[in-house]
Amino acid sequence: MTDSTSRFFEKNRKERLDVVEKIAHLTKQERETLESLGGIGFEQADKMVENAIGTFSFPLGIATNFLINKKEYLIPMVIEEPSVIAAASKAAKIARVHGGFTVRNDESYSIGQIQVVNVDVESATKKILGSTKEILSLANSKSNTLSKMGKGAKEVTCKKLGTPVGPMLIVELLIDVGDAMGANVTNTMCEGVAPLVEKITGGKAILKILSNYSTRRMVYGSAVFDKDEVGGEKTVDNIILAYQFAANDEYRAVTHNKGVMNGIIAAANATGQDTRAIEAAAHAYAARTGKYTSLTEWSKDENGNLVGKIALPMSVGIVGGIINVHPTAKVCTKILGIESASELACVLAATGLAQNFSAIRALASEGIQKGHMRLHARNLAAAAGAGPDQIDRIVEQMAKEGNISINRAKELLGQ
Structure with missing residues (x-):
């Protein structure tokens, strides 16, 4: 899988779909579902909710490089926030050096x-x-x-x-x-x-x-991130210090856990899960001691490598609910190649740990904005009215100037 998904972000849409189709053995109809915008028409939407007037689409992307319990995964993620999918993929690539993610969970x-x-x-x-x-x-x-x-x-x-x-x-x-x-x-x-x-x-x-506080459906995950790939011992130490900040301060912990949920909820969205139930249970678990704290733990092993752990309740399913009626959720579940709700829970936990690693690593080194704002600049350029052939040039100029704003995007577009 790693050869075909190498430099996945550089491929165009057709090339990405070709890779996913081959790996997941998609049918022609399943590929067409991915090529459609939103996956459902109004008639289907009208059967799902009351007083329907239309549909609302979010971007669907693929996180690559994930090795979980020695199995390869492509992880569909539905999210509007820039940098999340790229960050999760990068984290998964680093985790592969020491065998990827190891995850287990309780009964359902x-x-x-x-x-x-x-x-x-x-x-x-x-x-x-x-x-x-x-x-x-x-x-x-x-x-x-x-x-x-x-x-x-x-x-x-x-x-x-x-x-x-x-x-x-x-x-x-x-x-x-x-x-x-x-x-x-x-x-x-x-x-x-x-x-x-x-x-x-x-x-x-x-x-x-x-x-929805599903404490009898706990999932536990861990991964080792090589110190050299992380950025050296200093970065490892800074990440641990950043974790301790989150573990001991509720204001930091909320933002820290939001990063965890960026990964979990994006993958849960793609597979038609009840994201509100997942969120509510996770945050209740974070406050189980009477004080809100981190859902993850970060430490060093004897070799100085960074060790990440995650634990949270995870109530998910692969039968019943929206997954039976939403064609895109069905296809995304097939892309994952999962065989049980327990396996899905393990995938979601690994995605959350990966996303938390990337966020905390960026914060503890160059800062969160360097990568995030460059991706955000694309949204600003598009919002300013730039066409596909103009966006990259506007983003490059704004990044060069260090002036990433909607007003500057409009000025450059006018030029």
């Missing part, structure tokens, strides 16, 4: 919650736990598919909440949802067992819904 367990009020919590908890078998049986009757696969509801737990309006019992279902994100089946099971929970406890069930 979704958590469903049933809120019960007007009960004696201690007594109700004993009754619920004593009726576990009956509750699980009823829950699993709501999904023939999961039951046939040996998955489905596996465990019932209870917890007490003390609130200003009185104590509440929260009954939680732990559900193995397999390769699905699992929101619909989790909600269905919670609603299905709620009447039984009310009967057992004598209380009133209010909310019956999944939790």
Whole structure:
């Protein structure tokens, strides 16, 4: 893969598509889907959301060089921010020197919650736990598919909440949802067992819904970045100092983690994931100790190489949801070559770690703006009205002058 994707950024669109088509074994129709603008027409959009009036497109690019758990990947990324895809590809190339990314994850367990009020919590908890078998049986009757696969509801737990309006019992279902994100089946099971929970406890069930804080779907990744490729020992030390800044200051941590999510959400967008759920869970996990902190860790090994680690909840799926109806999401998933939701979670985590490395490396060395602003200049030139044959010349001149602005782009275009 590395030979055919070498200097990928220098190829034109047709050449890039040729490479992706060959590697991913795309059909003629799948290639045509990528060549279309947005992948869906209005009729499809009108079926997806209410009050539809059109569609809204974002750039779709390919991150190269990724080696994850000894497997090669091309990673589709949907994002409007310049430099993200290039940065992730560069990071992945550096990580390959020491074997790429190593990632593992937990089972695909979704958590469903049933809120019960007007009960004696201690007594109700004993009754619920004593009726576990009956509750699980009823829950699993709501999904023939999961039951046939040996998955489905596996465990019932209870917890007490003390609130200003009185104590509440929260009954939680732990559900193995397999390769699905699992929101619909989790909600269905919670609603299905709620009447039984009310009967057992004598209380009133209010909310019956999944939790997007998917701590039973954790993913853990790591990579070693060669010190010479990083820029030397000084740069490695600066990166570690920059990480410590993020680990100990919430204001820095938010921006630090935004860089992590640049990679994760761009790849999640391309594969039709629930990005809001991913974001919410990640940031809740970052604040799990009561203080918001970094999703990644950076240190040195005995040889002075930079070691990066990432850990976060990751609720994703490759069946159900938008991935079944959006043709571009289907093609992007095929390009990835993934076989399970667990594999997708590993890919997303590696992408997040790669993007975080590139951002923190730039910050700890030449600064973030050097590469970012050059790419941003292309957007400014286009916004000023420059045509394809004029953009490169305007960008070169603005970069030479160190004056990258919409006003300067307009002046150069006028000249």
